[in-house]
Amino acid sequence: MIRPQDLLCPKPEGLYCAPGDFYVDPVRPVPRAVVTHGHSDHARAGHGAVLATPETLDIMGERYGAGFAASTQAAAYGEAVARDDVEVTLVPAGHVLGSAQAVVRWKGLTMVVSGDYKRRRDPTCPAFEPVPCDVFISEATFGLPVFRHPDDREEIARLLRSVTQFPERSHIIGAYALGKAQRIIRLLREAGWDRTIHVHGALERLNALYARHGVDLGPLAPATTANKREFAGQIIIAPPSAMQDRWSRRFPDPVAAFASGWMQIRARARQRGVELPLVISDHADWDELTATVDELRPGELWITHGREEALARWAHLHDIPARALALVGYEDEEE
Known part of the structure; x- marks a missing residue:
């Protein structure tokens, strides 16, 4: 039986996909990376190969220079890309221009890495697109009930x-x-x-x-x-x-x-x-985080960074198994 950790597992460099031999948003240089968006805590220079949306690659080039990676591959939203036996598709995350969730599929298992995201309308980028999945890997920057952002x-x-x-x-x-x-x-x-x-x-x-x-x-x-x-x-x-x-x-x-x-x-x-x-944020607030998990109803919820414990507790109370990955190296850009 295939376990989620056989497809994606946390390592010091970030989330690692062993069957496809790549990392998602690695925090240090790696041979192959999938980058969800252009903020510096997710998009770093020095990787061997980078897969991202055209907008994110342009942002990385603007910030780090043309040689920020040995090679790059642009993937439009919805375009499936093969990494060995693994299929990777980027879909909108609603965070900033070019931001994407990484949908990773392998042997019938679907895992979605949200990157940073929000659910409300943003006139500068496409809206978050919910993707049914076995495991949803979510941020929790504002993962406390006190954080309810106004209009x-x-x-x-x-x-x-x-x-x-x-x-x-x-x-x-x-x-x-x-x-x-x-x-x-x-x-x-x-x-x-x-x-x-x-x-x-x-x-x-x-x-x-x-x-x-x-x-x-x-x-x-x-x-x-x-x-x-x-x-x-x-x-x-x-x-x-x-x-x-x-x-x-x-x-x-x-x-x-x-x-x-x-x-x-x-x-x-x-x-x-x-x-x-x-009070204007490019991250999901508490209600948006919980509503997203409730909408997706994944088999498991993994939480990458932020206020992990409260969101994991909420998930357990709603019969969704959850675990906090406690990944190091992701900070809120607004701070």
């Missing part, structure tokens, strides 16, 4: 109300450079903000990459000028690290905002000096 449109409405209320001040939004920044821009466009959005230089290349892949971000401009008053009433987007350095002092009495699921914890907002916390 992102209402969070954007709060931002725009603040801009209206304080027209003499600029608003600087801390947002991770890959995925979150572009999503905030698109949500602002959908909310009717058609003015130029100013961006930190660290975001420009990834913004251009999104545009090349058909994500219309509207008018953008570098957040550079000698005249502070030009930024009154303006929205500026920057990586979180820039919020704490001298760069942010060039703007008139800025309202410091930060877009992250962690902003639900007010103590974190205070520690960062955030005046306007925006």
